[in-house]
């Protein structure tokens with residue numbers, strides 16, 4: 001009886017050993033950074049105890065830990081991001097100066113909740129359109145493939161807040177001379193670091209929460225608009241990300257503006273999607289915004305006039321002229337968009353608008369008047385087939401007054417409208433930024449798609465350098481929009497939209 005028990009015990013220990021041995025052999029094979037001997041000794045250590053249960057469980061624990069590491073290595077290979085450690089004077093300190101960031105509005109509350117702003121209800125926040133760099137940085141802290149080893153990294157992130165930096169000076173000519181100083185200091189510092197040497201900075205990227213035009217001052221007069229972040233020699237080698245990119249430059253790429261929705265669970269996303277799918281939409285179209293009386297080329301006056309002419313039962317107008325507060329209330333904007341089939345997105349001070357993303361979020365089909373408002377901007381986030389989720393009404397026709405927006409939209413058959421709306425609602429997860437304090441499992445949010453876009457670009461640049469090619473020589477700066485959107489610089493029907501000065 002005793003003999004029998006002992007042999008049973010030996011049998012179990014033997015089985016455990018064999019199991020552990022083969023388990024480790026199989027997984028260690030894929031796992032190059034740890035050598036076999038240390039693995040075997042680890043396994044033997046844990047089995048050397050007499051207690052069968054204990055030995056098998058602790059053995060499983062360590063193999064779990066090892067395979068977790070191995071799986072991380074497998075999952076993260078080619079996706080690692082190295083985050084530069086830079087002094088807080090280039091990021092967090094700007095937030096401490098939040099009262100200086102905007103002459104007309106106190107920006108401080110917008111930095112609550114990791115940059116999401118004040119919480120309105122679960123998943124919803126009063127988010128400022130220029131907060132992206134803070135949200136993105138905080139989101140990066142949660143990225144599942146960060147590395148401390150820059151030579152393993154697919155790309156290098158610089159957690160600088162260029163938008164907050166320049167905002168301190170934009171409306172103050174007396175301080176104009178200071179506008180470039182932080183960026184120049186930072187770039188000088190980065191260039192001296194060993195990480196820069198690997199690719200001359202080509203694997204580096206940063207994210208700006210303002211539009212590209214705030215960083216492209218080219219004249220010699222420092223009181224001209226903006227600073228020079230995006231035209232400095234170092235920046236020309238980096239990938240610069242912003243909420244609006246220049247169609248005529250090759251080093252900047254656009255990603256969605258932040259909306260008010262920052263879910264922390266998959267269920268919040270799918271819950272919102274099904275709510276938007278069931279929404280009753282009383283209005284055919286909707287416009288929220290202000291006229292641009294000082295911009296001769298603006299079509300906003302015509303848009304507003306057409307909305308009024310269509311009548312109150314067809315076009316919902318939220319005019320932001322007198323009562324700016326009204327338009328800045330997230331509930332008001334979302335309610336208007338959620339009750340409309342189409343949302344008009346004419347250019348404002350620049351080509352793009354935050355409103356585009358609010359409208360997608362509301363399941364409202366965006367209507368664009370210029371391809372520079374979205375199609376050649378958000379290449380990593382919006383579907384290639386723009387007709388599947390939006391309408392393009394050429395701005396020239398609206399300006400001349402011979403295109404009726406009402407007529408164009410009314411002519412679209414109902415089943416087509418339903419199909420487009422379905423596509424818009426499907427896009428929601430891809431244009432929102434999840435709450436940086438949590439992580440979605442099922443969906444890729446705008447952050448994840450941005451990381452993918454950056455890594456693909458850096459990979460291409462790396463290959464180019466290996467092959468001794470130079471993409472920059474393959475197209476004229478002027479045609480960057482075309483090259484990046486269509487992969488070619490052949491004549492295109494949109495060319496007239498991109499004639500400079502027109």
Ligand SMILES: *[C@@H]1O[C@H](CO)[C@@H](O)[C@H](O)[C@H]1NC(C)=O
Pocket residue numbers: 053
């Ligand atoms: C060994 O594990 C079994 C099943 O998990 C359990 O029922 C038993 O109580 C354990 N024995 C000891 C000594 O922990």
Ligand SMILES: *[C@@H]1O[C@H](CO)[C@@H](O)[C@H](O)[C@H]1NC(C)=O
Pocket residue numbers: 149150151152
């Ligand atoms: C960093 O990664 C590289 C490439 O994977 C590797 O050769 C090197 O040993 C790593 N360095 C450290 C300190 O882990």
Ligand SMILES: *[C@@H]1O[C@H](CO)[C@@H](O)[C@H](O)[C@H]1NC(C)=O
Pocket residue numbers: 221222223224
């Ligand atoms: C720069 O521009 C400002 C305002 O446009 C003007 O007052 C100033 O004289 C200019 N300075 C120089 C050096 O041209």
Ligand SMILES: *[C@@H]1O[C@H](CO)[C@@H](O)[C@H](O)[C@H]1NC(C)=O
Pocket residue numbers: 191199200201233234237
């Ligand atoms: C940008 O890259 C080129 C080519 O690798 C290199 O010669 C140049 O020094 C880099 N620029 C800076 C500012 O590092």
Ligand SMILES: *[C@@H]1O[C@H](CO)[C@@H](O)[C@H](O)[C@H]1NC(C)=O
Pocket residue numbers: 397400402403
């Ligand atoms: C609008 O007017 C322009 C010239 O004034 C003309 O070329 C164009 O065909 C017109 N478009 C429509 C839709 O009538």
Ligand SMILES: *[C@@H]1O[C@H](CO)[C@@H](O)[C@H](O)[C@H]1NC(C)=O
Pocket residue numbers: 465470471472473
């Ligand atoms: C590619 O060409 C451009 C323009 O001629 C130059 O500025 C850049 O440094 C070149 N890049 C590399 C990697 O040689």
